Amino acid sequence: MQTGHPIDLLFPYVCGELSKDEAQRVSEHCAACPACAREVDLVRATQRLLARRVPVAPPPFFWTRLSARLDAEGVRSVFWPEVIWVSKRLIPALIAATLILTSLFWQDEGTSNIESYLTGNGTGKAGEQVLVGNQAISKETVFQTAVLDDAARSD
Amino acid sequence: MELVARCQSGDRAAFRQLVEQYERTVFNIIVSVMGDPTEADDIAQEVFLKVYRSLPTFRGGSQFSVWLYRVTVNQCLDWLKRRRRRSAVMSLDQLVDQSEGDLDFLFKDASPDATETLDEARLQQAIHAALNTLTPDHRVVIVLKDLEGRSQEEIAAILDCPVGTVKSRLTRAREALKERLRPFYEAWKAGGN
Numbered sequence: 001m002q003t004g005h006p007i008d009l010l011f012p013y014v015c016g017e018l019s020k021d022e023a024q025r026v027s028e029h030c031a032a033c034p035a036c037a038r039e040v041d042l043v044r045a046t047q048r049l050l051a052r053r054v055p056v057a058p059p060p061f062f063w064t065r066l067s068a069r070l071d072a073e074g075v076r077s078v079f080w081p082e083v084i085w086v087s088k089r090l091i092p093a094l095i096a097a098t099l100i101l102t103s104l105f106w107q108d109e110g111t112s113n114i115e116s117y118l119t120g121n122g123t124g125k126a127g128e129q130v131l132v133g134n135q136a137i138s139k140e141t142v143f144q145t146a147v148l149d150d151a152a153r154s155d
Numbered sequence: 156m157e158l159v160a161r162c163q164s165g166d167r168a169a170f171r172q173l174v175e176q177y178e179r180t181v182f183n184i185i186v187s188v189m190g191d192p193t194e195a196d197d198i199a200q201e202v203f204l205k206v207y208r209s210l211p212t213f214r215g216g217s218q219f220s221v222w223l224y225r226v227t228v229n230q231c232l233d234w235l236k237r238r239r240r241r242s243a244v245m246s247l248d249q250l251v252d253q254s255e256g257d258l259d260f261l262f263k264d265a266s267p268d269a270t271e272t273l274d275e276a277r278l279q280q281a282i283h284a285a286l287n288t289l290t291p292d293h294r295v296v297i298v299l300k301d302l303e304g305r306s307q308e309e310i311a312a313i314l315d316c317p318v319g320t321v322k323s324r325l326t327r328a329r330e331a332l333k334e335r336l337r338p339f340y341e342a343w344k345a346g347g348n
């Protein structure tokens with residue numbers, strides 16, 4: 001097809017999407033141009049074919065089936081928000097409780113170890129040595145040093 | 156919008172009314188875009204379930220129908236991406252072969268007595284077959300514009316793209332459809348019509 005033929009305007013022309021002036025120009029062109037007139041015929045046939053489409057009716061009982069699925073959805077939508085609500089509160093509470101219990105347990109364990117270490121009771125044994133810097137010192141010495149330090153501070 | 160507001164407040168009867176108001180259009184968009192009615196029921200169910208779930212978040216920034224058709228089109232495009240099997244619809248060539256080369260069923264003007272069931276069924280299949288030759292993007296604009304009568308602005312809102320994109324897709328889709336029909340139309344014309 002030569003340039004100057006309003007090929008891109010033929011569908012809008014047939015579909016009534018052009019302004020009055022544009023439609024007039026296309027109409028005049030087609031009246032004088034057999035190639036475009038034939039093209040308009042094909043465009044009309046295409047649009048006519050589409051226009052003859054019969055709308056499809058939705059299958060029967062569409063709502064009944066959808067409603068059943070909505071009921072199932074409803075059960076889920078009631079159930080899950082509750083689970084989420086409870087989880088949001090329960091999980092942080094459980095974490096907090098675990099942390100508190102763990103810290104209490106470690107604190108208790110730590111204190112009893114220091115006590116037994118300094119006094120030589122419990123799990124610690126008298127005469128045992130500990131490393132202070134690079135030197136091995138007996139626990140009794142550590143204890144005595146601590147007592148002397150306390151006494152010096154109180155003076 | 157009042158109906159939508161009632162649905163948002165959990166009124167099931169209002170949702171039923173909403174479904175009944177739009178199901179025909181939703182179905183027709185699905186059948187045309189999919190080119191095959193067999194999966195339309197499943198897809199329509201998914202569309203309305205999605206709408207039901209999302210209704211509380213619908214703020215009315217756009218028309219409800221535009222939003223609903225956007226959900227419908229997106230659902231169809233998702234299904235087309237996932238679909239492994241080919242559409243059960245026959246090709247145009249197969250349909251013409253079946254009619255032994257008689258193309259009247261395609262191009263003859265419909266008249267009150269031209270309602271032969273076989274021809275009508277074949278015609279409807281031919282329309283789907285012709286649409287099936289287009290890409291999904293092109294099919295969607297043809298369906299919304301030429302079959303559902305939506306404006307280009309509405310289609311742009313439904314597809315969430317500029318009006319210029321809709322115009323160019325529409326031009327290319329219509330051209331592709333015309334070219335697909337050309338050999339049949341020329342053969343029909345050559346037969347003295």
